[in-house]
Amino acid sequence: MYRLFLALRYLRSRLVNLISVGGVMAGVAVLIVVVSIMDGFQERVRSTVRGSLSHIILTPTTSAADLPPFEQLDSLLRAQPHIEASSPQSNLPVFYEFETERVSAVGHDGMAWHQMEMIGVDWEKEAGVSELPNYILASYDAENPFWHPLVSQREKDTVLVSRTFAQNYLIGQYDRDGNLINRYGALKDENNVPLKGRELLEGCKRLIGTELRIWWGAVRRSDGGDRDIKTNSKNLIISGVYDALDAVDDNRRLYCSLPQLTRMGGFEHSYLQAKVRLDDYEHAKGVQKSLANLLEGRFFVETWEDKKRMFLQAVDSEKVLLIVVLSFIILLAGFVILATLTLTVVEKTRDIGIVAALGATKRGILSIFVWNGLLIGILGAILGLGLGYWFTENVDNVRAAIKSVTGRDVFPPNLYHFETIPTIWDWPSVISIMIGAVIVAFVAGLLPALRAARLDPVAALRHE
Amino acid sequence: MSDVTATPASSESDPEAGAPVILSAKGLTKSYKVGGTRLEVLRGVDIEVHEGEILAILGTSGCGKSTLLHVLGWLDSPDKGHIQFEGKDRGSIPGKERARLRNDVMGFVFQFYHLLPEFDALENTMMPAMIKHGPGAWRTQRRASRDRAKALLALVGLTERMEHKPRQLSGGERQRVAIARALMNEPRFLFCDEPTGNLDGKTAEDVRNLLWGLNEKQNQTMVIVTHDARLASQAHRVVRLKDGHIDEAGGAALVQEIDLD
Incomplete structure (x- = not known):
């Protein structure tokens, strides 16, 4: 029981953890928004292209x-x-x-x-x-x-x-x-x-x-x-x-x-x-x-995707590229978690010795810090979900706000020909983004946690 | 309070006489590498602890008292030698089980209190119970543990200070929280490492009275290491740690010296 209890307390008592949570949140939110917009864009483009091309095209031979x-x-x-x-x-x-x-x-x-x-x-x-x-x-x-x-x-x-x-x-x-x-x-x-x-x-x-x-x-x-x-x-x-x-x-x-x-x-x-x-x-x-x-x-048979393969691939690879680039935000948040938890372990060396003296196993000490990382990930993912959802729902208001501040329309209708920014809320994508963020936080927490578990309790007790 | 004093009190006279040996060590050695040289701290320590006794291990600072206590309390492992608890050898017990015994059977009181700074007095006291019970069992144990921790803090006179963090407590108060914490899981042994070493005269006396009271009321077995001959002199039995060996007679002689004063 103490594992989660200690992890929660360490999380709460350190302001720097909020930065990690914020980093995960930002990463998750941005990815959710981008995936929603790109999915919406892709779907709108597909339906537009399909609109004039139909599903299957037969060409006489x-x-x-x-x-x-x-x-x-x-x-x-x-x-x-x-x-x-x-x-x-x-x-x-x-x-x-x-x-x-x-x-x-x-x-x-x-x-x-x-x-x-x-x-x-x-x-x-x-x-x-x-x-x-x-x-x-x-x-x-x-x-x-x-x-x-x-x-x-x-x-x-x-x-x-x-x-x-x-x-x-x-x-x-x-x-x-x-x-x-x-x-x-x-x-x-x-x-x-x-x-x-x-x-x-x-x-x-x-x-x-x-x-x-x-x-x-x-x-x-x-x-x-x-x-x-x-x-x-x-x-x-x-x-x-x-x-x-x-x-x-x-x-x-x-x-x-x-x-x-x-x-x-x-x-x-x-x-x-x-x-x-x-x-x-x-x-x-x-x-x-x-x-x-x-x-x-007597006829050559093609689907409309065959006809527009290059174009659809371009849109798709644009989406993949954006996701890859933006995933680095979550990775970066992972490094922040790694750094802050490493500092926490150093700072808490004596506490680790104390809980070891009180009968905590090495596994128990490991899980205190793994939980710490996981909690940052879970909290960040949930907050990111909320922020991403809000942003996706209000994307046109945000666009208007950006336009009024910077004077620039980030989604000019004469270029894209969509009056509103298309979005699609796809739960499987959203869930996998969140799970990805939690996995990054878990891995980032694992290294400091292993370090904590390897500490010699007697030496840790003497640590000033 | 009833659960705290549940252990039957021992007879008034000579509590350790004829009492069974519950912890014994034979030929303990332990050395550290300091710089390039090997420092032999323990050079073959033989020691027995009887149920219900207060055993004082007297020694000058740096003679290896704390190391001996850590080895006896299974926090540290000896280079050579055997430690037996109720007939079971330390070496034959896996690490996970050793941690459980440390949690359940042994209580530690340190010179520098070693409380967790983020937690208040009550939470610090409850910590051994939290470590003992998994999340499932904790749900049923929480209330009982909380009540016991409150009773223990009352016993050490800190009812008013339960929600204070360690930094809001004085040295004596912190040591009393540490004692309450050590008693949380009703340990068979209490290992005290210079329990009064960091406290002023009056506070040191209070803490001593508290510990001795525990022995009298609950027959609590205690091993106290100290360099304070006055404190040691009040134990049931005193041994002296010198040059890495236990000197039974040396301890008794020193105590006699003080008694004559």
């Missing part, structure tokens, strides 16, 4: 003649277990042409190109496989954001643009009445600040119906079968604005209807990809395998 009509493929796919929906898609690299004062690859006549990808989708099927329909900010026709009345009037084609693209690249855009929208870019105010809320929606409405010019190469085959690429350009009518919260990809993606893209690109295949949505992404690997067997090499 056959000639256009052998390509099954999509309806046929769709019914085949949906007969498979775990598959909920599928949707066709085609992609076409395009150049968006815009005015600039700078010299560019296009020449020095005041125009420049921005390389983009035009994605053709079947709007009715798209909702089944991706989040894109949920990302529509504004459109002329809520049912079909690719439709605009000018299409039928002037035989034009339409395009769905992203908010980020509009803000960064739609410079010198004129509205339908011929007025310049904003010389810094659409969907921004006079001070070059992105619009928000109601103003953003108003801005989108003003943008819809305006035109943007794109260039692309369409493949043509001569009668002899030789391939030739013909350059085309066309003004497209903006029929809607979306915001997929992906700063990088949104800048490069334009959407249009699949038949329009097939026509523009001169594709022989009626679709270049089939996107598949599963009931649960957990089954992706199994479905991937069974689909590869089922389709007998």
